[in-house]
Amino acid sequence: MDTEEYHDHPVRSYVLTSGRAHPSRNTLRPETLVRAVESRPVLSTAGRLERELVQLCRGTLALAEVAAYLQLPVSLVAVMVSDLVDSGNLTIRSNHQAHVLPGKDILEKILDGLRKL
Amino acid sequence: MDSASSDRTVPGQHLAPTVARSVKVLVVGAFGVGKTTLIGAVSEIDPLRTEERITTASVGIDPGQPNKETTTVAMDFGRITVTDDIALYLFGTPGQRRFWDLWAGLADGAVGALVMIDTRHLEDSFEVLDQLELRTKIPFAVVVNQFPDSPNYPLERVRAALDLLPETPIVECDARDRQSAVLTLITLVEHAMTFPVFQKVNA
Numbered sequence: 001m002d003t004e005e006y007h008d009h010p011v012r013s014y015v016l017t018s019g020r021a022h023p024s025r026n027t028l029r030p031e032t033l034v035r036a037v038e039s040r041p042v043l044s045t046a047g048r049l050e051r052e053l054v055q056l057c058r059g060t061l062a063l064a065e066v067a068a069y070l071q072l073p074v075s076l077v078a079v080m081v082s083d084l085v086d087s088g089n090l091t092i093r094s095n096h097q098a099h100v101l102p103g104k105d106i107l108e109k110i111l112d113g114l115r116k117l
Numbered sequence: 118m119d120s121a122s123s124d125r126t127v128p129g130q131h132l133a134p135t136v137a138r139s140v141k142v143l144v145v146g147a148f149g150v151g152k153t154t155l156i157g158a159v160s161e162i163d164p165l166r167t168e169e170r171i172t173t174a175s176v177g178i179d180p181g182q183p184n185k186e187t188t189t190v191a192m193d194f195g196r197i198t199v200t201d202d203i204a205l206y207l208f209g210t211p212g213q214r215r216f217w218d219l220w221a222g223l224a225d226g227a228v229g230a231l232v233m234i235d236t237r238h239l240e241d242s243f244e245v246l247d248q249l250e251l252r253t254k255i256p257f258a259v260v261v262n263q264f265p266d267s268p269n270y271p272l273e274r275v276r277a278a279l280d281l282l283p284e285t286p287i288v289e290c291d292a293r294d295r296q297s298a299v300l301t302l303i304t305l306v307e308h309a310m311t312f313p314v315f316q317k318v319n320a
Contacts, residue, residue, distance in 0.1 A: 014284065025128045029141075029222075029225070029226060030141070030167075030192075030194075030206070030208065031139040031140070031141040031204075031206045031208075031221065031226075032139070033136065033137070033138075033139050033204070041270065058131070059131025059132065059134070060131055060132040060133075060134065060136055061131060061132065062132075062139055062196070062204070062206060064165070064167055064192075064194055064206070064208070065165060065196075066166035067167045068166055068167045068194075069165075072167075073167060073168060073170065074167050074169060074192075076168060091118060093136075093137060094137065094138055094139055101226060101228075101314055101315060102138075102140050102228060102315065103315065103316075104310060104316050105304055105316055106138070106203065106310060107228065107310050107315055108294050108310075109199070109200050110140065110200070110203060110205060110228075110306055111195075111303060111306050111307065111310075112200070113199030113200045113203065113205075114197075114199060114205075114299055114302050114303050114306065115303065117159075117197070117199075117295075117296075117299045
């Protein structure tokens with residue numbers, strides 16, 4: 001059942017992103033797949049949340065999943081993920097261009113997959 | 118948040134390393150219509166929740182707090198690895214106009230939307246359908262969630278009451294049942310394939 005309660009978050013978002021509300025790239029969506037770059041050590045200046053985020057992404061996850069596990073808003077995690085892509089600690093796994101809709105071939109594959117469920 | 122998800126040491130349930138592409142479907146509808154139930158029925162992970170602070174579009178919607186400008190809205194979602202390399206994400210979001218900012222961003226790039234309807238509260242769905250038809254071009258299918266005490270209206274009567282276009286699919290569903298929920302997704306993707314915007318092959 002839907003519970004859909006409202007909660008407030010105790011941490012003010014701007015504290016975690018040094019005052020920025022927008023990510024350094026605008027191609028990140030909730031479903032964008034991200035993954036840690038294993039060979040790249042996290043900078044010693046990185047905060048606890050950044051380390052946790054990279055740790056979480058040892059396997060592929062969507063941005064929204066990262067946000068849910070960290071209990072932070074997607075918009076905030078997008079800023080953090082974008083920074084970590086810039087620093088080389090995360091890579092965007094989705095190998096298609098953002099803002100390009102899936103083609104008919106992709107939809108056919110999805111249909112085949114759904115019919116086998 | 119429940120206690121299980123508040124444990125930050127719980128590792129994420131990662132996708133298979135072969136998955137390199139994600140697509141999304143929105144599940145929209147009024148509060149309590151069964152969005153999270155449907156997502157939970159098909160998702161390979163327990164549905165997750167994120168919360169977003171948004172600015173509400175209208176004044177006076179919430180009579181108790183007439184000056185409230187922002188609100189926190191919860192978004193429940195799940196995922197299905199549909200092929201070796203594609204993960205399908207289902208994002209549940211309230212469809213009311215005041216949440217438009219939230220789901221306008223979500224609709225961007227979506228394959229389509231499942232609009233969930235409760236025939237006991239048909240009037241709750243008018244606003245959702247208006248928003249979809251007027252403000253997006255995304256394909257949608259209407260899903261009538263059958264509750265035990267739902268009146269048994271023929272689908273064509275529901276279609277007429279909702280004033281749907283002839284080509285818009287409408288299906289009945291038991292949101293708790295996996296196969297029933299999967300069928301709604303198949304209906305939606307089949308419908309999306311008739312849209313010119315998806316005809317291009319971009320593998």
